[in-house]
Amino acid sequence: MIDLYTWTTPNGRKVSIMLEELGIDYTVHPINIGQDEQMQPDFLKISPNNKIPAIVDQDNGLSLMESGAIMLYLADKYKKFMPTDAAGHWQAVEWLMWQMGGLGPMAGQTHHFVHFNPGKAEYAEQRYSNETKRLYGVLNKQLEGRDFIVGDYSIVDMACWPWISRFEWQKMDLASFPNLRDWYVRVAERPAVQKGYHVPKVMGEIPMP
Numbered sequence: 055m056i057d058l059y060t061w062t063t064p065n066g067r068k069v070s071i072m073l074e075e076l077g078i079d080y081t082v083h084p085i086n087i088g089q090d091e092q093m094q095p096d097f098l099k100i101s102p103n104n105k106i107p108a109i110v111d112q113d114n115g116l117s118l119m120e121s122g123a124i125m126l127y128l129a130d131k132y133k134k135f136m137p138t139d140a141a142g143h144w145q146a147v148e149w150l151m152w153q154m155g156g157l158g159p160m161a162g163q164t165h166h167f168v169h170f171n172p173g174k175a176e177y178a179e180q181r182y183s184n185e186t187k188r189l190y191g192v193l194n195k196q197l198e199g200r201d202f203i204v205g206d207y208s209i210v211d212m213a214c215w216p217w218i219s220r221f222e223w224q225k226m227d228l229a230s231f232p233n234l235r236d237w238y239v240r241v242a243e244r245p246a247v248q249k250g251y252h253v254p255k256v257m258g259e260i261p262m263p
Contacts, residue, residue: 064216071250197233228263
């Protein structure tokens with residue numbers, strides 16, 4: 055049994071979508087970051103960086119923070135959603151790190167300046183919007199002739215998709231990235247993605263282009 059500590063953010067949805075895709079039992083513990091619940095001492099014991107998501111694996115008592123580490127752990131434990139050949143494995147790790155170090159942080163800054171604080175810092179708005187647009191282009195190119203980012207559907211798709219699902223916050227037009235748009239819709243139509251998106255609570259329908 056997995057205990058999932060999460061909230062309605064792209065990073066949180068990465069893990070809830072994966073748990074739904076795995077089809078395993080898990081218990082959700084909402085951590086309302088708008089009310090600073092991530093700062094509580096009990097949560098700090100699980101996630102020393104005070105960030106969601108985090109998990110506790112009740113099978114062995116292991117606690118993990120950082121969404122990418124959690125996804126790699128679950129993929130290894132359940133032997134699903136990672137390529138089994140060496141080259142494919144490392145390509146998946148490569149693109150997961152791309153999401154963790156690029157798409158997530160840059161899109162997150164775009165949310166902060168463009169969506170939540172428009173007009174306060176023109177330079178920051180342009181800088182992060184341009185970089186997010188560039189990253190959309192990188193992903194669009196990678197998806198040319200592919201149904202999924204690396205081989206079959208994997209943790210890489212689960213990691214990237216929730217960040218693209220906020221394309222409206224980022225003021226990105228998916229029509230400008232047709233390969234990415236088609237992939238986005240393809241992933242959005244998966245029942246486990248639809249269910250995992252609404253963990254720990256429903257926050258509106260999944261945005262569609």
